[in-house]
Amino acid sequence: MNKAxxxxxxxxxxxxxGIKEPVFVYKIEQQQKTRILKNRIIVFIDLSGIARFWDTHPLEDxxxxxxxxDDIIKSICEKNSGIIHFIMGDSYFLTFPxxxxxxxxxxNLAEHWVEFMQRSTIDxxxxxxxxxxGVKAYFH
Known part of the structure; x- marks a missing residue:
């Protein structure tokens, strides 16, 4: 590629x-901030009831x-070739090939979540x- x-x-x-003269540093300006994710399996995950949980439990809980x-979702992605594209609060956007x-x-997520809920007071x-x-995703 050339400068143009x-x-x-x-x-x-x-x-x-080790360098006598100052080094000029430049950053690459990406022209397109929208990526097109084609032929993917897109998974959205959202936690329901979290506001009620926050109101009735200590912050530590x-x-x-x-x-x-987060640990469960990272584990299932690692084991199943998934990619976490972004997390917003308690919501996740993942893709799988x-x-x-x-x-x-x-x-696996459902099994782990049910087991976790049974061991705790989480509702x-x-x-x-x-x-x-496919999906067009804007990344800023």
Whole structure:
């Protein structure tokens, strides 16, 4: 690629060890912030009842709940080739390369969540949505 093909902007100049002259540092300006995710299995996960839980339990319990949910989701993604694209509060946006991976991951999630709820005083359910196809995602 040449300079005309890559849009950059000047960041600053830095003095680096071993280099006599200051080094000019530039960053690459991405033209497109929207990515098209094609032929994916898209999974949305949202915790239901969290506001009620926050109102009736200590903050530490709420944090433990969210940490446990995060650990479960990271585990199912790791084991089933899933990718966490973003997390917003107690909601997750994931993709999987194949339907079988997504279904196995969601089944594992449900099993772990039911087990977790039975061991604790938690009364929060999970909403899970699945979509096969593509999505245009804006990343800022």
């Amino acid at each position: 093909e890559v849009s950059t902007s000047f960041v600053s100049e830095f003095v680096l060890k 709420s944090e433990n709940l969210l940490i446990h949910l 194949e339907v079988s991976f997504a279904l196995t991951g969601i089944t 929060c359910s999970l909403y899970v949505g699945i979509h096969k196809g």
